[in-house]
Amino acid sequence: MHAHSVSLSRAFYLVGCDLERRTRWRYGSRVASDEAGAREQFPVELILLRQVASSLAMPIFIVDISGNLLFYNEPAEQMLGHRYDETGEMPLEEWSTMFLPTDAAGSPLPADDLPLVKAIRDRLPAHGGFWITGMDGRRRQLSVTALPLIGMADRHLGSMAIFWEAEG
Amino acid sequence: MKVTLWGTRGSLPTPGSRTTRYGGNTSCVEVRTSPRSTIVLDAGTGIRDLGAALDRDLERVDILLTHLHMDHIIGLGFFEPLFRPGLEVHLWGPASAISDLRGRLSRYLSPPLFPVGLRDIPSRLTLHDLPIGTFEVPGAEVTSDLVCHPGPTLGLRLTDGRRSLAYMPDHEPALGVPDFPSAARWTSGYALAADVDLLVHDAQYFDDEYPRHVGWGHSAVSHAVAFAELARARMLVAFHHDPGHDDEALDRAYSDIPADRVVPARERETFDLLAV
Numbered sequence: 555m556h557a558h559s560v561s562l563s564r565a566f567y568l569v570g571c572d573l574e575r576r577t578r579w580r581y582g583s584r585v586a587s588d589e590a591g592a593r594e595q596f597p598v599e600l601i602l603l604r605q606v607a608s609s610l611a612m613p614i615f616i617v618d619i620s621g622n623l624l625f626y627n628e629p630a631e632q633m634l635g636h637r638y639d640e641t642g643e644m645p646l647e648e649w650s651t652m653f654l655p656t657d658a659a660g661s662p663l664p665a666d667d668l669p670l671v672k673a674i675r676d677r678l679p680a681h682g683g684f685w686i687t688g689m690d691g692r693r694r695q696l697s698v699t700a701l702p703l704i705g706m707a708d709r710h711l712g713s714m715a716i717f718w719e720a721e722g
Numbered sequence: 723m724k725v726t727l728w729g730t731r732g733s734l735p736t737p738g739s740r741t742t743r744y745g746g747n748t749s750c751v752e753v754r755t756s757p758r759s760t761i762v763l764d765a766g767t768g769i770r771d772l773g774a775a776l777d778r779d780l781e782r783v784d785i786l787l788t789h790l791h792m793d794h795i796i797g798l799g800f801f802e803p804l805f806r807p808g809l810e811v812h813l814w815g816p817a818s819a820i821s822d823l824r825g826r827l828s829r830y831l832s833p834p835l836f837p838v839g840l841r842d843i844p845s846r847l848t849l850h851d852l853p854i855g856t857f858e859v860p861g862a863e864v865t866s867d868l869v870c871h872p873g874p875t876l877g878l879r880l881t882d883g884r885r886s887l888a889y890m891p892d893h894e895p896a897l898g899v900p901d902f903p904s905a906a907r908w909t910s911g912y913a914l915a916a917d918v919d920l921l922v923h924d925a926q927y928f929d930d931e932y933p934r935h936v937g938w939g940h941s942a943v944s945h946a947v948a949f950a951e952l953a954r955a956r957m958l959v960a961f962h963h964d965p966g967h968d969d970e971a972l973d974r975a976y977s978d979i980p981a982d983r984v985v986p987a988r989e990r991e992t993f994d995l996l997a998v
Contacts, residue, residue, distance in 0.1 A: 595906065595913035598868045604908060605898030706819060706874055707854050 599705040600624065603714060616703075617670050618712040621646030633696065633717065635689040646671070655684040658695075669700035673713035677702045683720055695720040723862075723885045723995040724754040725920060729768020730987035732891070732926045732940065732962035733793050740968035745989025747771070748793040749891045749962060751922060755861030755882045763878065763889050764788055768989065769797035776803055784859040786852065786866075787815035788891060789875035790826055798827075799836050809845045812859070816874040817851040824849045852876055869893045870910035871939040879914040885995035888915040888955065891962045893924045896945045897937060903952045915953035919995050922987070923949060925960035928967070928975055943975060947984060961987040 600616065604625045607614040613630035617623055623644040631637050634653050644652070650665040657663055663684055665671055672680035680700045687693050697720045703711040729747035736746035748766030755761065759782040762769060769785075776783075783803055787794060803809055815823045824840065827849070832839045840847070854876070856865045862880045869877040869890055877890040888911075895910040896902035906912045915921050925946040927935055932942035941949070943960060950958035963972060963986070976986045 593913050593916045595911075596908060598870055598910045601908055601910050602870060602898070609898065706868055707817075709854070 596624070597705055597709065597711055599703065599709075600711055603703070607714075613717050615670065615715040615717070616712065617646070617674070617714075619674060619710055621665070621671055621674060621712075623649040624712070630717070631689065633686065633688050633694060633719070635687055635691075637689075653686060655686050658685060660685070669698045670713050670715045673700035673702045673715075674710075677704070677710065723880075723882045723887065724752075725887055725922070725993045725995065726752045726754070726772075727768075727922075727959070727961075727987050727989055727991050728752060728772040729764075729766040729797070730961055730963055730989050731766075731793075732924070732964055734965045735767045735793075735796075736965045740970075743969045743988060744963055744967075744972050744986060747989060748796065750797065751889060753862065753880055753887060759783065759860040761786065761859060761862060761880070764794045764891060765796070765798040765801060766793050767797045767800075770800045770802075773800070773802040773804075778806075780809065782810040782812070782860055784812045784814065786859075786864065786878060787813070787823075788878065788889070789816060789871065789873055790830075791873070791892070792830070794891070795827070795830060799831060799838060804843050804845050804847065807844045811845045811847045812850060813847060814850045814852040816876050818874050822849075823851050865914060867911075867914055869914075870895055870897055875939075877911045877914045879918065886918040886920075887995065888918040888921045888923075888953075890914070890921075890923050892939055893949075894937070894939050894941055894945075895949050896941065902945060903948050906952055909949070909952060911949070912953055915949070915955055917954050919956050920959065920993055921950050921953065921955035921957065922959045922961045924962045925986075926962050926964045928964075928971075931964070947979070950984070956983075957993075958984045959987050959993070960984060963987065 603616060607627045611629055613633050615626040615630050626638050646665055655663045669680040669682040683695060683697045685693060685695050696717045698715050698717040700713050700715040702713050705711045729750035730745045731748050735748055747768035749764040750766045750768030750772060751763040752772055753761040762783060762785045764787055765785055804811060817823055818826060828840055830836060852866055854867055856863060862882050865879040866876045869875055871892045871894060875892055877893060880887045890911050893911055903909050923946045924941045925943045926940035927942045929942045929944050946958060946960050972986050
């Protein structure tokens with residue numbers, strides 16, 4: 555058995571540039587330097603859900619247990635009228651105002667009436683509908699089904715919504 | 723904190739003359755923080771030699787299983803200390819959504835797959851469903867969290883208050899991330915590995931092999947390096963070598979990577995995290 559002492563004297567990520575050149579993937583040393591010191595990370599169930607959502611052609615919207623917006627995919631961007639890269643993560647009060655879901659008469663819907671919020675509150679699937687003005691300026695009637703997200707060890711992680719344009 | 727690699731191979735034991743230097747035993751790592759107790763990460767075939775090497779006056783062993791794929795539990799029944807009456811053994815591993823660790827593990831440690839059942843093991847054995855969060859074992863604080871790998875699979879972070887180790891033998895953080903790595907907060911395993919002194923991480927595939935194995939739960943060498951870079955790990959031990967990679971192939975794969983920061987795992991190698 556032979557011993558190997560760990561070199562603690564140099565920052566590991568300095569090696570990244572050398573390794574970038576010899577591999578097929580491009581690595582982002584930007585991320586490592588931007589977030590130095592940070593330890594926060596989303597639960598792996600949400601990470602995988604975001605990756606699935608990014609790969610699907612139907613609009614998907616993901617919020618955490620407090621209703622804060624975590625992610626929505628490109629098809630959802632088209633309907634909601636805002637790009638995710640522009641909005642990023644947002645508190646419930648902010649996104650429920652920004653996306654302005656309304657009833658048929660044009661009156662804003664209280665956040666508590668949104669299926670996403672119901673799914674979190676009741677830990678049950680919820681379905682509903684509302685009107686919204688999309689990125690193209692067109693007013694749409696949307697149907698929404700929201701599902702609670704229950705992870706391993708019964709961790710309540712938030713909810714996700716799938717939505718589509720209602721007929722008529 | 724001393725970390726010894728007793729099994730470095732992934733998926734299948736790979737004995738023979740072509741794997742003598744990097745090793746053919748499946749996953750098993752010993753973390754030693756005190757003379758009277760020891761911590762064992764996974765119970766691949768490497769655990770057999772570890773058991774034979776442990777002192778007779780040892781008082782407690784904590785075995786932490788990251789998941790229950792066969793290459794990580796196959797050595798359990800051959801770990802000699804389990805058969806020492808009076809030795810305190812704590813076996814930690816993930817439950818599933820519908821079954822606890824005992825129920826899941828008994829599928830293997832019972833006839834017809836194995837002659838001795840869990841209830842017949844003579845040591846003072848206690849099974850624990852490994853919690854997602856932080857808990858204590860003698861000599862170390864352990865943090866566990868789910869990581870990206872098929873089935874309930876945990877990554878581990880251990881610290882003795884001075885040095886830290888992250889252990890993710892089976893992990894595919896690049897799954898579904900075309901420009902890996904993306905933001906740290908959206909990267910599986912990041913919080914466990916952030917700023918550790920030593921990261922033992924899955925590097926099963928060479929880069930040209932990965933595209934044929936997407937979704938199998940493992941990383942390419944370059945993914946492991948990129949993940950270590952993102953997490954600011956001070957040193958990466960590339961672990962869980964593919965059974966098809968013999969010593970010569972591993973020599974070639976790591977020949978131009980700086981050895982003071984990235985090393986391919988070699989069986990029986992010890993890392994003394996206090997030796998700065």
